[in-house]
Amino acid sequence: MSDRRQRLARGVPSGDAGLTARMGVTVLLLAAVYALLVAVLWAAGGSFVLIGLVVAGLALAQYFYSDRLVLAAMGARVVSRAEAPDLVDRISRLAVQFDLPIPRVAIIDSDVPNALATGRDPAHSVVAVTTGILRRLDGPELDAVLAHEFSHVLHRDAAVLTMAAVFATVASFIVQMGFWLGLGRGEDRDGEGRPSVVVVYLVSLGVWLISFVLIRALSRYRELAADRGSAAVTGAPSQLASALVKISGAMGRIPDADLRTVEPGSALLIVPAFSRQSLVGLLATHPSLETRLEQLRRLEAAELSR
Amino acid sequence: MSLLDALLGRTRPARSRDEQLIALSSAAVSLSAELGLQASGQAAIVIRPLDSQAYRDADADLSRLLELAGRETGATVTRQADPYGYAWVVIADPDLADLVANAYQVSIELRDAGFGDAVLAAAFGFRDAAGRPAFLLYSFKRAAFYPFVPGPGDGERDNARELQLASAVGREIPVEPDQARWYPMWAMPLDGAPGASGHPAQPHAERQRGDTPSTSSGHQPQASDSSADNQAHPEQRHNGGCC
Known part of the structure; x- marks a missing residue:
């Protein structure tokens, strides 16, 4: 009895040193390539620093509108309890368990089974689900998926990933506008020893590509952490596993045209809307x-063996 | 849970704390004098769905424990499930002070049995002179009370009445200061509680009156009952993993 009492009290293990370490290394590498970018922009002179500041400012402004932007991009509709009593009741019960304010609840009219959470902090969070996921999952599976989204809110993943991508946005801007910027400046620069426009362009290209891979890695680690969070709070890793299998099975049968319409918020979805083979591995968000x-199997086993 | 934990993606389930629950017994006079609210004679403690294997093991113990609690306190203690698979321990006792003491006792026994952080909230029912229901909920995660008064329409809350209630009891009991955390608790298996569809939950109330004080003999009755409640959402029927 006391053995089981301890096991119940401890529940599913919440931390994973390996996952935390991989996350830390990813963030450090990101910081390193970003530092390189900033250094090169600085050396290249005032106009590049200005471009960097403006683009970074715009990227951070997005952060304040992330909830509205994502909802609009996904075509999500915020619903009241009268419209979706079952969903809203489940979410308010989960909010108690996560000790978070009740998020706004939105429904996306799409048969692609998916769910997402966004908002810069818990007080501005929105949890959205598609009609497809409501149709396919049973109650405990839906709870597990919603708990995964609550974990994203708790971990402030929308803010973390926005912050992580700020300088990647600057780099991609310079790459995309590179030739245009270069033509504008021409060859009339007079500062000796300054990196040329070509060097800025090449460094930005490198930073953009490397940071893209790193941000995707960070995104995958955050997904694994949210899966752990769901398991830790609901105590039911197997329900989340069952939901993921159901969702993935359905994803494979959905035509591509449908998937692309859902792509903008892919980094925040529970299962990537873009399920092409070419995107798995290094470049996958999930x-x-x-x-x-x-x-989840390891978590279930850890729970049983305690 | 700290911000560092959050940024590192570690979820530590919020602790459940019962130390403030007992304070409610001192609020009876204020409730009756200022708002004309009398205890409805029912309280309930909600536990999250018990899906994991460890909880399934503890499930049989819970029934035995409740039977024992009922015998010790003289209150009627029953188990209910709501349509979402959450387990409710419903305590019936006409006197508020006894009701609070019994609910506190049950919460301690749940904690001792290892249900710990799965214990989410306690609800206490009240009625005004016109018979309209009002509830005081205790969040074990926040260690504070907040009001929940169903409004006239489907899924509505009577916010004015809730604020009155909160200020009436504010001196005697800790009231949750953040109104974003006045979590509505729909579909409670209590008399007068708005049901899953937003209307008073008659099936719950009847089932409760028809229930025997101890339900330890039956392990699965709630599973079939609650799936009946899910007829409006047949696709979301749960597997009865809770009880």
């Missing part, structure tokens, strides 16, 4: 289904 199921 870990593979196998990786996620393996983690």
